[in-house]
Amino acid sequence: MATKIRRLTLSAGWLVVALVAGLPLFGVIVGLWPSVPISEADVARFFAYNGLTYSITNTLFISLAAPLLALYVAFMVYSQYRFNPRWQTLEKRLAPLLSLPHLAVALGLVYLFSSGGMVFNALWGLFGQTAPDWLGLPRKSLLTMVLAISIKEVPFFLLILSALGRQLAIKDWLLQGKALGYTEGASWWLLVFPIMLKQSRLALLAAMAYSLSVLDISLLVGPNIPQLYAVVLYNWQTGFNAYEQANAFLGNLMLLIMLGLLIVSIYGHEWFTINRLRINAVMANPFKIARLSRLFTAWLGFFSLLTVAILITFLLWSFGWNTQSTISTANWSFSLWQDEWFFMQGPLLHSLNIAFFSSLLGVAVTLLALELQQQTNRKLPDYVWLMAILLPQLSMVYGWQVTHTGLSGSYSTGWIILSHLPFTFAYSYLVLRGPFQSLNQHYELVAASFGYTYWQRWWRVRFMLLRPALLSALAIAFSVSVAQYIPTLMIGAGRVTTITTEAVAIASGNEQSITAVYILVQAALPFIAFLIASILAQRIRGSFDAEHQ
Amino acid sequence: MLSISNCHIHTDNGRIELPDITLKSGELLVLTGPSGMGKSTFLHWILGDKITHADISGDIALNDIPLNGLNIEQRRIGLLMQDVHLFPHLNVIDNICFALPYSLTGSNGKKLHKSQRRKVAINMLDNIDMGYVAQHYPDQLSGGERSRVGLIRALANQPKALLMDEPFAALDPKTGALVSQWAYNQLQxxxxxxxxxxxxxxxxxxxxxxxxxxxxxxxxK
Incomplete structure (x- = not known):
């Protein structure tokens, strides 16, 4: 009887985790089911769509360039900080830096460095001159997109490299490299980078899949003519006529082909780079270009400064600053905050509600997935659990939207929470997997010798030791949910508004001051979550943290 | 010739005043002592590594050239540790090629190209009857093979001296004795x-x- 109950419980558990982890794949498959019959003429019309080729190539370029740039920068930063006393500071600041939403970084760059931007104007103002427009960062362009994504992804890759670094004998390899006559910089590139590059495949794919189908920042800072592919596809997906529905189906197919191309390019880039580095290793090349890495000792300062500058800019705009004003002539007031508070309460409550429940559920399902794998001794590969961040969001959410409509689902926060769940789950899994799997089992063995049952040990030892990592996972899952745009918009059909959907809607217009208010609130939510998590984690003593994987 | 003089090691628990050490070409000095006394720290100091948990002072000279002011990569002293640290992404030949000097030239005085450097590496392996592991990756080697490849890699760098930190401790006693005698012969x-x-x-x-x-x-204390 007991065995039967255990089997039933395990099966129910597997069913829950399979449903959550499998939802992205389900969405993609449903999205590939044509809602209207597709003819050859439809295919021809699809390919004849004005600007499609540029749209696709531009998107591929961004999806390839931005994550790779971020990975290289992150590696150079990592190589400069890893054995430096400042590493501890950097590791502590990584999570809050990671919590800054993409939207805030993208718009922050525009507010600061576009023509009319604060830094841009201030710099030229120093010389008493008016800045030429062409020199500023374009408000909507490929360059702005690449910069925004790559700057934002550097902390993500640093987190990945930091976790990888703990499993590699980097210190000994560098010592060997130096004993053989190489500089430390050359040793990092020739000995450490090839291994880290191979192990960063999934992270690269996640960043590329994100860049491929990101909608909010594509709408706001991506090029206009032609628009980026995510915007074009979204317009088809939300269209009602047969032509748009046919294009939505073919567009989804195209998005997956683009993802396939990106996967091939990840392997191609890896093969090329490792081969080049291997040739340099065989030739004992001193690899002087590695000196460039030294420039990145300034990264922590730069990124912190940029974050502060972005937040200050938004604050100034929200208090009455504009492109025409100076500090003395600006009409400073709180009125915008007071006015907007009335409109903001609903979306803010929705954001909090959705993020709270989806992050809690995401972490709970993650624990279940990890526990089931441990109990059944069946470890599934990471990509199975991380499909939500490895597959293009637009394709999967489109499939969910079709299903949601088919089920005559209501436009309520419950459905939005469900649509955020795969993402909060995937990120929680990324954070918790290491601490959970490498937890020293001797603690539980000792507890067992004292007569504690399995579940008592689980709760009183394992869970308690994992509390700091659980808090980090909750904070990350919360920020992931707050920043979700596509699922909220498509499943909520615009009827469930959150701070993020409102911020994007307002930023699409010309109201920079109101946009600043919403972006600040959007950025504040994850920051507060991380602050609470770090305060609570500091109160827990003798526990096992994500940092000690 | 490697000479070390006026060497003092201060640790948390005590201090060591070493006698002057002079090692001529091909000579081997074996350092023994209880754990925690600073044996490995002493080696790392000679190598030029940063020492954090002890104070060491003294003069090191290699062929009468003082080394104290030089960093690791300038000293040209080889290092062989217990875990040999063959680079896992390179096969055995490429591990050895990595160690061959950058300026290695052929009989015509020209710098060797890729295939020539690989040939030099294979010759080194053939000389010790280990040509069969040339294409192997480090995880495909046995403990004894790893130690021997590690030593050949260290020697490929043409070091002016070699430091070994319990290089054969992970091998079983019989293999350890054989490999250490083999290593000593190679060094001599x-x-x-x-x-x-x-x-x-x-x-x-x-x-x-x-x-x-x-x-x-x-x-x-």
Whole structure:
């Protein structure tokens, strides 16, 4: 009887985790089911769509360039900080830096460095001159997109490299490299980078899949003519006529082909780079270009400064600053905050509600997935659990939207929470997997010798030791949910508004001051979550943290 | 010739005043002593590594050239540790090529190209009857093979001296004794002065000098 109950419980558990982890794949498959019959003429019309080729190539370029740039920068930063006393500071600041939403970084760059931007104007103002427009960062362009994504992804890759670094004998390899006559910089590139590059495949794919189908920042800072592919596809997906529905189906197919191309390019880039580095290793090349890495000792300062500058800019705009004003002539007031508070309460409550429940559920399902794998001794590969961040969001959410409509689902926060769940789950899994799997089992063995049952040990030892990592996972899952745009918009059909959907809607217009208010609130939510998590984690003593994987 | 003089090691628990050490071409010094006495720290100091948990002072010279002001990569002193640290992304030949000097030239005085460098590496392996592991990756080698490839890689760099930190401790006693005798012969043949840290007093090659750090240790507690 007991065995039967255990089997039933395990099966129910597997069913829950399979449903959550499998939802992205389900969405993609449903999205590939044509809602209207597709003819050859439809295919021809699809390919004849004005600007499609540029749209696709531009998107591929961004999806390839931005994550790779971020990975290289992150590696150079990592190589400069890893054995430096400042590493501890950097590791502590990584999570809050990671919590800054993409939207805030993208718009922050525009507010600061576009023509009319604060830094841009201030710099030229120093010389008493008016800045030429062409020199500023374009408000909507490929360059702005690449910069925004790559700057934002550097902390993500640093987190990945930091976790990888703990499993590699980097210190000994560098010592060997130096004993053989190489500089430390050359040793990092020739000995450490090839291994880290191979192990960063999934992270690269996640960043590329994100860049491929990101909608909010594509709408706001991506090029206009032609628009980026995510915007074009979204317009088809939300269209009602047969032509748009046919294009939505073919567009989804195209998005997956683009993802396939990106996967091939990840392997191609890896093969090329490792081969080049291997040739340099065989030739004992001193690899002087590695000196460039030294420039990145300034990264922590730069990124912190940029974050502060972005937040200050938004604050100034929200208090009455504009492109025409100076500090003395600006009409400073709180009125915008007071006015907007009335409109903001609903979306803010929705954001909090959705993020709270989806992050809690995401972490709970993650624990279940990890526990089931441990109990059944069946470890599934990471990509199975991380499909939500490895597959293009637009394709999967489109499939969910079709299903949601088919089920005559209501436009309520419950459905939005469900649509955020795969993402909060995937990120929680990324954070918790290491601490959970490498937890020293001797603690539980000792507890067992004292007569504690399995579940008592689980709760009183394992869970308690994992509390700091659980808090980090909750904070990350919360920020992931707050920043979700596509699922909220498509499943909520615009009827469930959150701070993020409102911020994007307002930023699409010309109201920079109101946009600043919403972006600040959007950025504040994850920051507060991380602050609470770090305060609570500091109160827990003798526990096992994500940092000690 | 490697010479170390006026060397003092201060740790949390005590201090060691070492006698002056002079190792001529091909000579081997075996350092022994209890754990925590600073044997490995001493090796890392000679290598030029940053020492954080002890204070070491003294003069090191290699062929009468003082080394104290030079960093690791300028000293040209090889290092062989217990875990040989063959680079896992490179196969055995490429591990050896990585160690061959950048300026290595052929009989015509020209810098060797890729295939020529690989040939040099294969010759080194063939000379010790290990050509069969040339294409193997480090995880495909046995413990003894790894140690021997590690030594050949260190020698490929043409070091002016070699430091070994319990390089054969992970091998079973029989293989350890065979490999250490083989290693000593290799070092003697090539005339490289070497210092080896070891716990295994029984397997010290008969020709080697022996220094027991415990003899020079003064407790401060």
């Amino acid at each position: 043949e090539r005339g490289v002065p070497s210092i080896m840290v070891s716990h295994d007093i029984k397997n010290i090659p008969p020709q080697a000098q022996h220094l027991d750090l415990a003899t020079y240790y003064h407790s401060t």
